[in-house]
Amino acid sequence: DTAVSQTPKYLVTQMGNDKSIKCEQNLGHDTMYWYKQDSKKFLKIMFSYNNKELIINETVPNRFSPKSPDKAHLNLHINSLELGDSAVYFCASSQGTGGIYEQYFGPGTRLTVT
């Protein structure tokens, strides 16, 4: 069983469209995250949720809206997509919010905006 799964794996869309990426973890973890990896492979935190509550919201455009329907799921909705949104988006989860807990990553969703 995949610990952290994401759908879709690839997403190609046009500027201005709205799209969603789904993430599910079956590890029983309380905390989930979204990271963005740019074309230079630099990884940066976007959001963090703990027990369905948003606890980290980095400087991300308002067009990005995370939603956590339950502890096992964290979805990312993106409105009015722009060329600069092209990247690989990774979902991750951890047992808790403390720094000692390692984060488990999903396989990533490669978003291409044309």
Place this chain on the structure above:
Amino acid sequence: AQSVTQLGSHVSVSEGALVLLRCNYSSSVPPYLFWYVQYPNQGLQLLLKYTSAATLVKGINGFEAEFKKSETSFHLTKPSAHMSDAAEYFCAVSVTNQAGTALIFGKGTTLSVSS
């Protein structure tokens, strides 16, 4: 602010040679440090982590890292490289504040292994 710096964006070794990937951290408090590996078109996999229990940390696939406070370093090593080790390697520090915890990553090091 806590951060990590990976020295060398690209490291090339021969199969069977020593692998050394460098990571230096900046932190005003005892850090939690991690090494992750990313194979092409895949997610990140945890290799090992330092949480102050022991300065020499052993991980998966024969990798290990040594925490050296005096040098603010957490370099990753493997005695003998395999072709399958070719991948992107990321050093990360865990940062916790009132808002929560996030991993701050270095820029990554691409490891190439030649036969």
